[in-house]
Amino acid sequence: MNYGISTEFKIIKSYDGKPFNQLNNFQKEIITRMFPKVKDGDIISCKKFKNSISKPDIVFYVGGMVSYVSVKSGSADGMHIEEIRTFIWFLRRLGISIRTQKILLLYHYGDGTLDGSGKRRMLHDEIVYKYKELIEYANNELKAPEIVLACLIRFVFKGSSNMGKPIDYLFFGDETYGVLCSKNDLTNFVLSRNYSHLSTMHVGPLTIQPYLRDINNISKHKYKRDMVQIKWRYLLTDLQKANSMKHIIYEKMKDSPYYDIYKE
Structure with a gap:
């Protein structure tokens, strides 16, 4: 598994199935950027997007809302x-x-x-x-x-x-730190x-x-x-x-x- 794919699965694991109030500050900032109306008890669902002809790599679900995200990491350009x-x-x-x-x-x-x-x-x-x-x-x-x-x-x-x-956001980073831009x-x-x-x-x-x-x-x-x-x-x-x-x-x-x- 290459570095980029490995990073995507680490990101998924760090969010998937967790309540918003149990995320760390960095994770909360990322989720709030995508879902401004998120509540403390909302469960975050994060999955690998498997459509190979599209640009999203992962997809987030929160409170009935969806965001499609392209992930870039490391030195890849x-x-x-x-x-x-x-x-x-x-x-x-x-x-x-x-x-x-x-x-x-x-x-x-x-x-x-x-x-x-x-x-x-x-x-x-x-x-x-x-x-x-x-x-x-x-x-x-x-x-x-x-x-x-x-x-x-x-x-x-x-x-x-x-x-x-199409994607909604582009994220550069990993499960611990990164930059999200709409x-x-x-x-x-x-x-x-x-x-x-x-x-x-x-x-x-x-x-x-x-x-x-x-x-x-x-x-x-x-x-x-x-x-x-x-x-x-x-x-x-x-x-x-x-x-x-x-x-x-x-x-x-x-x-x-x-x-x-x-x-x-």
């Missing part, structure tokens, strides 16, 4: 993996230009082709240097708020399937930020990269080169800022049609 072709189709449906689609494929395969058939495969730094202006062009198109929001939904909140169950607050934070300092391919804070570059063409898992991986490098820091900077975000976002888009 991977948010999503899918085939590069379905990723391109997704962007095409969003109206992303053919030029940017081709730039993404050039960046992804790093061998001068759009299909990975080139003979020489470049290292990441060489790709970024060689295609610097093209990457800037693509990133400028991908920074549109409607594109960033759609990518947050697909890569962080819901998943690539229309049948996926989907709404995290969306407000991301859409209020400028990520132009990132030199690699990205959508908001989400960086885009191949699951495997296989520079020397020696991997036994050739299919991984056709997979794209989405990472959030500074996820914990961004969750903390999203929670602590709400008043600043409000002043920047209050007139935006995307502000508080998920607030109930």
Whole structure:
């Protein structure tokens, strides 16, 4: 069992079946954030969410209310993996230009082709240097708020399937300590930020990269080169800022049609 799955089961064990008044202060804070009307005698139910096509990892039940939570822990920053072709189709449906689609494929395969058939495969730094202006062009198109929001939904909140169950909260930590942030607050934070300092391919804070570059063409898992991986490098820091900077975000976002888009 990997570290992430093990952490999820430890979190479940620390909450499941316990009355609210028997939780420690950290646990009470987490539950109160999700269920503001929780009472001392309410029993907490916490279970593993078993739908593999969705982003929630665990689900909490308190007093007839439900919260779906995605759990991240340790040094993990991977948010999503899918085939590069379905990723391109997704962007095409969003109206992303053919030029940017081709730039993404050039960046992804790093061998001068759009299909990975080139003979020489470049290292990441060489790709970024060689295609610097093209990457800037693509990133400028991908920074549109409607594109960033759609990518947050697909890569962080819901998943690539229309049948996926969306999360309500994202939690970074373990059974003893962590940071919980609502989907709404995290969306407000991301859409209020400028990520132009990132030199690699990205959508908001989400960086885009191949699951495997296989520079020397020696991997036994050739299919991984056709997979794209989405990472959030500074996820914990961004969750903390999203929670602590709400008043600043409000002043920047209050007139935006995307502000508080998920607030109930």
